[in-house]
Amino acid sequence: MSEEDAQRGARERAIQRVALELQQPDQLARVEQIRAKHYNKKVSLETQLKNLVTSQLKEAREGIEKLNQAMKILTKIKKNAGTVRDLSTETQSLIPYYDVVQEVNVTRMNLTRTRNQLSSLLTIPEKVSMIQGLIEDDMNLLETHREIRNLEKSRDFVLKQAEPFPDQQKQLRDIFRTVDKLAEDFDEHLFALLTDHMELARENPAVLVKVLQVILREERLLQRMQKEAKDYENSASYGSSSSTALMLATSSELAKRKNYFDIARERLYLSLRETFFKLFEGCKDERTGDWEIQPFVDRTRKLMDLLERCFDEVTQCFPPKFQILNLYVTVFHESLYEVLSEISKRAGREGSQFSATETLLLVKWVKTFYEPQLLRIGVEEKKPDLIDALDTLIDEFRNRIFKLMDEWATRIFEKDRDADPEIIDGIFYTLSPVTLFTFITQQIELAQSTTTPMMVFVTVDECRKCLLAYQRRWADKLQEYSTLIGTDRQAEIEYIMAQVNNNSRCLDYVAEMEQMVSDLEDQYKHALQFDQVLDGFQSLLKMARQVMLFYIFNSCDEDIKKLFGKEWQDSAIEGDITLAVLATINDYFVNTFKGHLLDNYFKKLALETLEELVERYISQMILTKWTCQPKLVEQLHKDVRNITQFFLDWEVRDKFVNARVQVLSDCADIVSIDPGRLAPIFESLLSSYPDVDQKIIEKLLDRRSGLEKKARQGALDDFKRKHDALPPPADGVVKETMFTKIRSKMNK
Numbered sequence: 001m002s003e004e005d006a007q008r009g010a011r012e013r014a015i016q017r018v019a020l021e022l023q024q025p026d027q028l029a030r031v032e033q034i035r036a037k038h039y040n041k042k043v044s045l046e047t048q049l050k051n052l053v054t055s056q057l058k059e060a061r062e063g064i065e066k067l068n069q070a071m072k073i074l075t076k077i078k079k080n081a082g083t084v085r086d087l088s089t090e091t092q093s094l095i096p097y098y099d100v101v102q103e104v105n106v107t108r109m110n111l112t113r114t115r116n117q118l119s120s121l122l123t124i125p126e127k128v129s130m131i132q133g134l135i136e137d138d139m140n141l142l143e144t145h146r147e148i149r150n151l152e153k154s155r156d157f158v159l160k161q162a163e164p165f166p167d168q169q170k171q172l173r174d175i176f177r178t179v180d181k182l183a184e185d186f187d188e189h190l191f192a193l194l195t196d197h198m199e200l201a202r203e204n205p206a207v208l209v210k211v212l213q214v215i216l217r218e219e220r221l222l223q224r225m226q227k228e229a230k231d232y233e234n235s236a237s238y239g240s241s242s243s244t245a246l247m248l249a250t251s252s253e254l255a256k257r258k259n260y261f262d263i264a265r266e267r268l269y270l271s272l273r274e275t276f277f278k279l280f281e282g283c284k285d286e287r288t289g290d291w292e293i294q295p296f297v298d299r300t301r302k303l304m305d306l307l308e309r310c311f312d313e314v315t316q317c318f319p320p321k322f323q324i325l326n327l328y329v330t331v332f333h334e335s336l337y338e339v340l341s342e343i344s345k346r347a348g349r350e351g352s353q354f355s356a357t358e359t360l361l362l363v364k365w366v367k368t369f370y371e372p373q374l375l376r377i378g379v380e381e382k383k384p385d386l387i388d389a390l391d392t393l394i395d396e397f398r399n400r401i402f403k404l405m406d407e408w409a410t411r412i413f414e415k416d417r418d419a420d421p422e423i424i425d426g427i428f429y430t431l432s433p434v435t436l437f438t439f440i441t442q443q444i445e446l447a448q449s450t451t452t453p454m455m456v457f458v459t460v461d462e463c464r465k466c467l468l469a470y471q472r473r474w475a476d477k478l479q480e481y482s483t484l485i486g487t488d489r490q491a492e493i494e495y496i497m498a499q500v501n502n503n504s505r506c507l508d509y510v511a512e513m514e515q516m517v518s519d520l521e522d523q524y525k526h527a528l529q530f531d532q533v534l535d536g537f538q539s540l541l542k543m544a545r546q547v548m549l550f551y552i553f554n555s556c557d558e559d560i561k562k563l564f565g566k567e568w569q570d571s572a573i574e575g576d577i578t579l580a581v582l583a584t585i586n587d588y589f590v591n592t593f594k595g596h597l598l599d600n601y602f603k604k605l606a607l608e609t610l611e612e613l614v615e616r617y618i619s620q621m622i623l624t625k626w627t628c629q630p631k632l633v634e635q636l637h638k639d640v641r642n643i644t645q646f647f648l649d650w651e652v653r654d655k656f657v658n659a660r661v662q663v664l665s666d667c668a669d670i671v672s673i674d675p676g677r678l679a680p681i682f683e684s685l686l687s688s689y690p691d692v693d694q695k696i697i698e699k700l701l702d703r704r705s706g707l708e709k710k711a712r713q714g715a716l717d718d719f720k721r722k723h724d725a726l727p728p729p730a731d732g733v734v735k736e737t738m739f740t741k742i743r744s745k746m747n748k
Helices: 003-021 025-122 124-135 138-161 166-175 177-195 197-203 205-236 241-256 260-279 293-317 324-347 356-376 386-418 432-448 453-481 489-516 522-528 530-561 577-593 599-623 630-649 654-670 679-688 694-702 709-724 738-747
Strands: 422-424 427-429
Touching (some): 124 138, 124 177, 138 177, 138 205, 177 197, 205 260, 260 293, 260 324, 293 324, 324 356, 432 489, 453 530, 577 630, 630 654, 694 709
């Protein structure tokens, strides 16, 4: 188709398109709009056509260039083919000499390699000098490490090649000695920088980071070699000869390599120990070499400052693999344990001047300073516990605290023995309980300040032992008072009353002491056995009251011996023996005890006086030879009434009085009423006094007047039946009462 035909066809298609768009007269108004639309389409089509043509031209140009390159390559190939053809033609005559040619070629390659190695050897001094220059600047550590390792690789390769030639290998080793020395110097410098890591972390952390990067590089290389050795070993196990050779080579190389990470950890450990002990220089006595506790404790604040620096500065430079904070804490903790063990061991030596206060200071430091400081920087409890290092010291503390407190208690006891009682609100006291328990409280509070349950337990336990020793001294002293009356009876009685009141105070103080340690763990509280101490003071209270009874009845003894004698039986005598005894007791109650003894102990004394009087009255009834005539029966019952009324008047509870006096009525009935009515009396007597036996009853029956033998035997049979009907005691032991004592007197 010609260009003219194409234009004519295009014009016709355009007329058809315009006719389609202008079919109605009103569409003529859109002529300009239609013209603009078709113009835009025309411009768009022209642009697309232009781009298409440009693209086609570019592809055509590139195709022509590739064809030109292909033509050049073909020309070169034709030229090379011609050269190969010419060389083949020229070397046809050399075929018979192929072995010689091959040998010459190998020799040429060896010479080339040797020349290269020689060139490398000749550059060693230059490289060493260059590396030495790098070492002078710590910022070049990584580059220096890389260059040294490259030198070592070259050295190892050359030495490997020279293995078949021992003489040459020896010469080569001499040549490479400078490389070995350079590597050793670098390692020493590297670890010296690591030793000074704390200052580097503050002054030049970038250098410290590079030091650690070198160490980790070596660690990764070592791990890779270990993995390769293991892989070769696994392959060799399947019979591969090449793997066996590689395994041996790798193992040999592994054996020569340093474990930089382990060396670094060891250097850090030694450096931190050196830092620790340097920190505590001057804390020992120059003469004895013993640690001085207060300077040691004061210096530990600087140790905590080092841990804080590690936490704030050093940990920022070290990779997590090093666990540097844990290493710091571990080394310092172990070193502290070592020092405390040494202190504890020295304190246990004979003649050591180590005081209990210093022991408390150390324990308090561990619990109130060291452990809280570790927690503050996020370190959990470390093992072994530092308190364990003080075992010997704590044992010695036990001895010292007991010795100290026992000396105080002895001094208090001796001073109290010579002091006159004081009167407070009419009550006799001495200062010994206040002084003693003030001192004990001080010791417990000192132990509590350590916040260590074990130290509180040890202190309280030694206080408890001291109190038991104190009680034994007083028991011995009260025993003396109970056997011998001095020249100043009134002063002695006042002193004994003061001891009753003192021991009452002691019971209160022990209760307060027990309350002070109520927060202790159960294992400690149960081991303290405060009941033993309380029982000891109760025993002293009872002994002191027994001494007062001794004084009372020593004064009544002459009148009591007259009971059931001629004077008692003679109703015509002026006065009454029993009333005389009661009058003496009343005099003691009114003029000596009442108002000067604590009220509850006065009541106990009154009750014990009643029991003692009843025992002595019945003892006289049984042991004195007398006969109960009818006229004496009324005297017996009169005595019972007088005794009963006397103690009721002194406000002893009626149930206690009646229970104690009932035995007097029973014994009076045994010697006076119809023998056939004695069975209920025996039953009443045995219910409270199961140790009454037939001999006692026989003695009482012997006091009756005109008792026939048959009636006597019948009464004894009634007693035996009642006695045999008693239930057996739960523990198999019959309770001993005053009748056991009376029976003992009968047997003398």
